[in-house]
Amino acid sequence: MRSRRRIMIEYKGYSGAIEFDPHLRVFTGHVVDLRDEIYFEGDSVESLEASMRRAVDHYLSVCEKRGEEPERPFSGKLNLRLGPDLHRAATLAAAAEGESLNHWLVRVVESAAQNRIAHTSKPTYKRRSSSQSSRARRPTTD
Numbered sequence: 001m002r003s004r005r006r007i008m009i010e011y012k013g014y015s016g017a018i019e020f021d022p023h024l025r026v027f028t029g030h031v032v033d034l035r036d037e038i039y040f041e042g043d044s045v046e047s048l049e050a051s052m053r054r055a056v057d058h059y060l061s062v063c064e065k066r067g068e069e070p071e072r073p074f075s076g077k078l079n080l081r082l083g084p085d086l087h088r089a090a091t092l093a094a095a096a097e098g099e100s101l102n103h104w105l106v107r108v109v110e111s112a113a114q115n116r117i118a119h120t121s122k123p124t125y126k127r128r129s130s131s132q133s134s135r136a137r138r139p140t141t142d
Helices: 043-065 083-098 101-119
Strands: 006-011 012-020 025-030 039-042
Touching: 006 025, 006 083, 012 043, 025 043, 039 043
Parallel strands: none
Antiparallel strands: 006 012, 012 025, 025 039
């Protein structure tokens, strides 16, 4: 079975990862920028985009009604779990380059991301499991 290709769309600074299921003939998507989970779907590009707009707007509305600050995409902070051996290897590699570990990691990740984008039309993302979400919200997308 061939894997489905994911593409990305954006709305109000939020990025949605999209898949098309040829057997069901439906587009499905989720916002990748948040711990909260926002899903949307459609049977055409236009309905998919409209569904994402409704879902993001609903999320922002719910946050406002609850008096909560909505999560904003990409704060620039990233917590990594490397394991002790990889942590040590990265620290040694950074030291050998005369860089801080943070600066070295930024440079390596930037290079890998640019290389990935250069070799594909769009980046791909894995869907988070529900256990990775601290607050799950699923707006309706009729």
